Amino acid sequence: MGRRRYELTDFEWWIIEPLLPNKPRGVPRVDDRKVLNGIYWRLRTGSPWAEIPERYGPATTCYNRFVRWRKLGVWDRIFDAITAAYDGDIQMIDSSSIRVHQHGANAKKGARTPPPETLLTPDAWGARGAG
Template sequence: MARFDLTDFEWSVIEPLLPNKPRGVPRVDDRRVLNGIFWRLRTGAPWADIPERYGPHTTCVNRFNRWRKAGVWDRLLEAVSKAYDGDIQMIDSSSIRVHQHAANAQKKDDRSRCMGRSRGGLTTKIHALVDAEGLPIALKLTEGQAHDGRSAADMLSAIRSGQILLADRAYDSDALRQDLASRGAWANVKPMPNRKNVPAFSGFLYRYRNLVERFFNKLKHFRAVATRYDKRADNYLASVKLASIRIWLRFNESMA
C-alpha cells in the first residue's frame, strides 16, 4: 500500500456510499481511482503527475469532476459526519493563497471564483463549522476579504436548543446572538472591546475553540488545499470536502 492510499477501514466506510452502476461498461476500479485522487490532494501535484499505478490521470480527473457535479463528495461528507457531537460547535475561517496558475482564469470576476485581492495578492477564505471533536460539519468558500461574521450566517442552521457556539470577535454581533437565542442555543462569542453592554462570556469554554484551529492545521496537510491551484471555486471546495472526509475517516478509524 502506498503512503497516501485508503486503508482497509477507510475503504470499508466509503465503498457502500459510492454510486451504483448496474448497467453498461463497468467502472475502472473505484479504490484505485480514489487513491489517485487522494494522492494528488495530499501532494498538491498537477493531475498529470499522478503515478501510473493509479491508472491514467485523465480517469482520476474525470471521476473527480463527474462525482463533484453529481454531488457524490457532498453525500460522502454528509454520511461520515452524520454522528457529529453537537453539544459545542466552533466556527472560524482561514485564508488560503491562490496560486498564480489559478489566478489567470478568464471570463469570471474574482468574487464568483471566491478570490479576493489584498496586498498579499489573491486569497480564498475557507469557513468551517466543527463539532466538539474538531471535526467539520459545514464548509464554505468566500473571497479572501469577506467578513467572517456575515459569511457565517448561513452555516449555523444546524445549531439547536441546548447547544453552544464558540467563536472569536469577528463573529460578535447582536443579530447572531439573537438568532441562536431564538433557537435555545448560546453564542459564547468573545465580545468586541468597544461594546457598551457586554454579553455573558465564558473564558473557560472559549479555550476549547483551539479545536477549530487544529482542524485547519490538519486540513493544510493536504497541499492541494493549503495552496489553491484550482481555477474553479466548486472544484476547490470539492477538494476541501475530500480532505475533510479523510480527516473524519482517520478519526473514526482511531476510535474503532
C-alpha cells in the same frame, strides 16, 4: 505491496464503497478504490492531474470521476460519512499542502479584502472549468 501511507484504510473503504454511484452496464470501470486513492494523491500533492501515478489508473479517469462526483454531491456524502464514522475526530485540512499563487504572494499591505462571494467554495477544489 500493501497499503501506502495516505491511501484509504479498509475501514474507510467499507464506509465509502456503498456511497459511490454504480454503473453495472457497459465497459467495466477502473476500480473505484484505486481511483479514489489517485484523486486523494492529486489533491494532497497539488500536482497536475496528468502526473497521477499509473498505479491509480488513468489520470483522465481520476479527473472525470472527481468532476462527475462533485456535480452529483458524492464528495459531500463521503466526507459526512467519514466524519460520522470517526465521531468528528478527523481533520481534513493539511496546511503543508496549501500554497499561495505566485501573484498573491506579494500583495500590497492594506489592500482591500475580496468580498465574501469570491471566497473559495468546494466547487473550486482543483477542478479546471468548475462552475
